[in-house]
Amino acid sequence: MKWKGRRQSSNVEDKRGGSGSSRGIGGFNPMLLGPLIKLLFSKTGLIIVAVLLVFSFITGNNPISFLGNIFLGGNSQPASTESYQGTAEENIQAEFSATILASTEDVWNTILDNYQEPTLVLFSGYVTSACGSASSATGPFYCPGDQKLYLDLSFFEDMERQMNAPGDFAQAYVIAHEVGHNVQKLMGTMDKVNRLKGQLSETEFNKVSVRLELQADFLAGVWANRSQRMTQMM
Structure with missing residues (x-):
């Protein structure tokens, strides 16, 4: 042709x-899963969730993504910005x-x-x-x-x-x-x-x-x- x-x-x-970043939050550390669950169901965790909901309402940001960045050490962006x-x-x-x-x-x-x-x-x-x-x-x-x-x-x-x-x-x-x-x-x-x-x-x-x-x-x-x-x- x-x-x-x-x-x-x-x-x-x-x-x-x-890199597969479209699957969701990257850099997940399974060792953090247990402590994270305990925190979220504690009195302190409930206060954090309430604050995040208010923060989300005011700014329009996704609180789940914010939690991911803090606790899971990742974000929704590709790990590398270099072109293929x-x-x-x-x-x-x-x-x-x-x-x-x-x-x-x-x-x-x-x-x-x-x-x-x-x-x-x-x-x-x-x-x-x-x-x-x-x-x-x-x-x-x-x-x-x-x-x-x-x-x-x-x-x-x-x-x-x-x-x-x-x-x-x-x-x-x-x-x-x-x-x-x-x-x-x-x-x-x-x-x-x-x-x-x-x-x-x-x-x-x-x-x-x-x-x-x-x-x-x-x-x-x-x-x-x-x-x-x-x-x-x-």
């Missing part, structure tokens, strides 16, 4: 190499992904009025989304709760080595497929399928889910066809 030098999407969140340094090959794949996402934006903005562009989240190992936590083993996925698609770039290597699906176009199709789910969300198709979950048997709902995936493949094909006509990138 002739993708180098083309526009890259700005709708990309690079969370590769994350990927390998040269991985960084090229990140640029490629941002370029393909930009191509899907160009295509779907010409097809759908008021198209809402999704965000691509690059992660390594695990990630937390509005749909819950997921690991690299989950594979690429789209979360309708936050309208983001999640991708661990190691999946491209798995495609080549384990699935015998190498090449730029195969990788681009993966991204376009997840963007297809975003189109389904905007068109209301995904919500209709989700409403059927409690109305159909597991077998019947699985059939509908397969159709949803096949339609996302079709929408990825729409992108490929329109993108080739627009830019001759293939």
Whole structure:
């Protein structure tokens, strides 16, 4: 594919190499748990809680976060502010992904009025989304709760080595497929399928889910066809 030098999407969140701070308060010391519980249920602890509630009401700060900073020795921020340094090959794949996402934006903005562009989240190992936590083993996925698609770039290597699906176009199709789910969300198709979950048997709902995936493949094909006509990138 002739993708180098083309526009890259700005709708990309690079969370590769994350320290896992999204799980909550970091630096937890289990040795402090017992004393903390005793303190909170003592008369002194009740006074501290009351003061914190007043403090929270006045300042708007989260008293739980404040307690975490005092007793657990952590905070809600990542332990390191250094940017992630990927390998040269991985960084090229990140640029490629941002370029393909930009191509899907160009295509779907010409097809759908008021198209809402999704965000691509690059992660390594695990990630937390509005749909819950997921690991690299989950594979690429789209979360309708936050309208983001999640991708661990190691999946491209798995495609080549384990699935015998190498090449730029195969990788681009993966991204376009997840963007297809975003189109389904905007068109209301995904919500209709989700409403059927409690109305159909597991077998019947699985059939509908397969159709949803096949339609996302079709929408990825729409992108490929329109993108080739627009830019001759293939």
